[in-house]
Amino acid sequence: MRTLTQDLASMLTRPISKLDRDRASLLLLDWTGCAVAGRQEPAGQKITNAFPNEDGNCIRIGASKASPQMAALHNGCLGNVLEMDDVDKRAILHAGPTVIPAALAMAEHVGATAEEFLNAIVIGYEITLRIGRAVGPGHYAFWHNTATCGIFGATAAACYLLDKSDLVSALGLAGTQASGFWQTRHESDSMAKQLHAGHAAQAGVQSALLSAQGFQGPRSILEGEQGFFAATCPGADPQDVFKDYGNGWLIHQTSLKPYPACRHAHAAIDAAKLVEAWDGKSPIIVETYADALKFCDRPDPKSTTEAKFSLQHSVALIFAGHPLTLDAFTADVINHLQIMRVRDLVQVREGKGFNKAYPAHYGAAVIAGGKRYSVDDAYGDPECPLSNKDVTEKALMLLKEGGVSEKKSKALVDATLANDFQSYKVLLP
Structure with a gap:
């Protein structure tokens, strides 16, 4: 008998166009600015200082290179520090700081092309947003959707790039690790919200790596009697992950934030x-x-x-x-x-x-x-979107805040929007 996770995975086989990849590039630029500026904040500095000496080939913004798991954790935390990361209003979550760090780490780990890297981002957003839109208000009342739903997208992005990975099994591993409580919002000195994003990115990479070794996860993690929806989504229907949102990938329906506030x-x-x-x-x-x-x-x-x-x-x-x-x-x-x-x-x-x-x-x-x-709609939503120029200016402002020179910032923006992955990696601080 087929599971919902198998059916969800089968939705990811349709073509990804240059227009889709260009949208992924724009969101990559937005996330990059957020993460680079986020490293300058107290929470960002603590994240860097907690793991000073790591070995690996994957970029950690503002720190030494590390394993794909640690790079995903580090960069995932940074992207959420400033509260300026992209958001999906229906899913009520930030996909960028979970999906993009996982895709970036795995792309470096396997030597992926720019096209493969951007495709992975598109796929990661699709899984995150479909699950996020389905979990309902009962979930959001206690659980941080960015963490609990983003872990599925991070896993999907990483699996897309990793040979021999089993997406269905990996999503099962991801779901059993999904966590992140809103209690963090009731204590002003808590930095757990950033850890939520980083953990989701890290666990996504780990789930993909484990699945490639044949390490099995529960294949009915979504609809199982003791699975994700039953345990954490009161009143929600797992079948809602298959809702019809029109043609195209959901990455085009996300919002970008112009202001550094919730x-x-x-x-x-x-x-x-x-x-x-x-x-x-x-x-x-x-x-x-x-x-x-x-x-x-x-x-x-x-x-x-x-x-x-x-x-x-x-x-x-x-x-x-x-x-x-x-x-x-x-x-x-x-x-x-x-x-x-x-x-x-x-x-x-x-x-x-x-x-x-x-x-x-x-x-x-x-x-x-x-x-x-x-x-009726906030600035940056699909109904009143930020222009590409707006996104670029936001990124340049954030890169400046992050201590990057004007010349290098402009080069990084150009490389990102041109889908020049090699230059992008070289220019990251």
Whole structure:
């Protein structure tokens, strides 16, 4: 009897076009900027310092080369540090920091071509997003989808590049390692969210390597009576991994983030930008969907992490005229008297219409100056996408933050978008 994992694997045999690979290149560029800048942050430095002496042939950004498993762990953690990584709104996860580090590590390990590397990214996104969109709100209530669903995509990407790997068995191994609890969001000094992404990338590589040796995993990991969906997805149907989302690979349906804040705060930021007039002292009302409040209702953030997960802080930045740069979420700005004064005026509440549209649409409204300003989709979503120029400028900004020279940054951007994998690897810091 065929399992759902076998059927899911069979969906990956359709052709991958140059247009698909170009989309993978754009997301690779976005992830690269996030990871390079992320290494400069305290969490990024701790990740590097934890494993200083490793042996292997795979790039670790800002550190010595390592085994494919350790390279995937290291780079996977870095890509999620800044909260600027790509996101899929229906799956409510970041595919980039799990799939791309696994694909990169395995591509280096086996000497893959640029085309093979980019194909692996396309396939990894497909698996991650299909499972992520199927797990439902019962899963997301406790589990970090990036970690628990990204591990499947990381495995699929690695298996695509590794001869003799058994994708179905490897996905079984991946599923039995899926982990990552949202408790990390309740403790401001916790860095476990970054570990979630790194572990998923690392476990994906390990699952592929083990499967190539004939190490067997459970083939009915998705629908089994004690499998992934039964254990972690109350109310969800495993068959939903096969939903029809139209023609083409799902990598084209992902969103890119223009602001260094939680994605749940982005629609409120966009609505705040529409405000035409405000008297500087009256309340600012934010209406949005329940999950945005669950994760980002923080009226008095005390740290960079808390500020990035604060609707009040993000909206206050707009009303105070502060640009949404990386330093907008640092202690100096968090504790700036003007920002604090405006932040105290921001009130948040649930909007039923936004709840109904979510997660297909991340919407919000801001009421200020006697008027209501509303957006149905956040900037960077497929409905209002970032242009290639926007993505390039974001990457150049992040590379500069990561200490890369302007000349080298431009060369790295050009190599990435030209699908020049050899130059890309040489130019990575």
